[in-house]
Amino acid sequence: MKAGFDNQKYLTTQSQHIRDRIAQFGGKLYLEFGGKLFDDHHASRVLPGFAPDSKIRMLEQLSDNAEIILAINAGDIASNKIRGDLGIPYDTDVLRLIDVFRARGLYVGSVVITRYANQPAASAFQRRLEALGVRVYRHYPISGYPHDVSAIVGEDGFGRNDYIETSRPLVVVTAPGPGSGKMATCLSQLYHEHARGVVAGYAKFETFPIWNLPLEHPVNLAYEAATADLDDVNMIDPFHLNAYGVTTVNYNRDVEVFPVLAAIFRRILGNCPYQSPTDMGVNMVGNCIMDDEVCREAARQEIVRRYYDARCQRRQGKGSDATVSRLEVLMQKAGIGPEIRPVVAAAEGKAEETGAPAMAIQLRDGALVTGRTTDLMGCSASALLNALKTIADIADEKWLVAQSAIRPIQTVKVKYLGSTNPRLHSDEVLVALAASAEQDPDAARAMDALEQLRGCEAHCSVMLSPADAGTYKRLGLRLTCEPRYETNNLYHR
Secondary structure, three states: OOOOEOHHHHHHHHHHHHHHHHHHOOOOEEEEEOOOOOOOHHHHHHOOOOOOOHHHHHHHOOHHHEEEEEEEEHHHHHOOOEEOOOOEEHHHHHHHHHHHHHHOOOEEEEEEEEOOOOOHHHHHHHHHHHHOOOOEEEOOOOOOOOOOHHHHOOOOOHHHOOOOOOOOOEEEEEOOOOOOOHHHHHHHHHHHHHHOOOOOEEEEEOOOOOOOOOOOOHHHHHHHHHOHHHOOOEEEOHHHHHHHOOOOEEEHHHHHHHHHHHHHHHHHHOOOOOOOHHHHEOOOHHHHEOOHHHHHHHHHHHHHHHHHHHHHHHHOOOOOHHHHHHHHHHHHHHOOOHHHOHHHHHHHHHHHHHOOOEEEEEOOOOOEEEEEOOOOEOHHHHHHHHHHHHHHOOOOOOOOOOHHHHHHHHHHHHHHOOOOOOOEOHHHHHHHHHHHOOOOHHHHHHHHHHHHHOOOEEEEOOOOOHHHHHHHHHHOOEEEEOOOOOOOOOOOO
16 A cells, blocks of 8 residues: 655646646636546556645645636436446536535636537536526537537637636636546636637646656556547647647647647637647646556556456446557556556455355455354455454454344344345445444454545455445545446346
């Protein structure tokens, strides 16, 4: 669990770099903010030491000068697009984000509905926001965007969009997910600000790929693994190399669109302030890595985890062969395979020994703990209890949850809740453990050890139920599963 990233240095240098960019443009900057602002668990996994809320903590240091615009695509509202990691629609996530930002002392100036074309659901969402006291603006589809520069930078392009009123030097434009129109919102604002005689600039903040790490550094490969289903590819920035003779890393979409962006800048401002897509970025993450080998190993583990996730998605009919193939290529580039995860062999070995699903957890000190399937509980629940016993130095033969307490829970599940599986899930076992902790000091010590599971690796010989997988995720365990079901049934709950 060694740290490889200096989080405090990141908070200091990143916020200062943004202040410098604001000053470069005369005091007004539109900052396109990609990725997750306050729950960036991918970054925390591949850069040990990076706090998941680092980016929003960095913005808090600029809170007196910053305001936030949330962009949401009208088409995503109409199609009820779901945010995959949270399982909630994009429009609901806008409300959640507003609450989170406000709770952190950040000012949310407005919401912009992009690509608005009179979608009834988008109109209804606007009315809902306005009833809640949130200012809402509309941006419209632009024929030929982003390639027809003459159409875009004119009265029938950006000129049709509402001008979003802002009051602070730093305007952060973010969104519930990709494709929400963040860049177009920034460029539209530049057009309108210039028409009003206001000097303003644009910059982009994306954590990955890290521009000053090698192209095939494992951390950058891990970013490709995270976006394997989106066809994103890291590449050398040819514009930066040509302008400065320096090799930097960017990704295909930014490189492909840069000539168009440069043309738009020239039409709006009279010149392009950047020589390359790398120039547009304000990402200081690469300068805050303090132990490169620690980050390399963490990234290698992430690539393999993504590989297992993709195989499970494919098995469930949610993923594709192409995504799995891309991840196999990335593992080859990184010179790794599933064998770098000791929990894989441990779980598979236990499953072969017992003839039933099994789970393995690797603790922070490297120790491997396994769990088997029993009549009372599933393997994921067994593994959790065994891991807690090991951490708390409790004898293996000790029953932390009495069988007399488990049986009534099974009765409720089967007799009254209609479950066909009497075994306790991970969350049910933890509730029973918490109840036992009132009377049993060992159970109380096991409960206190729960925090030490965060960041530990885990692997199951079968795909876990959503209940068990969700519990492991909330506990902070880094779970992978074999792409197989426990039974040969066609329907799996």
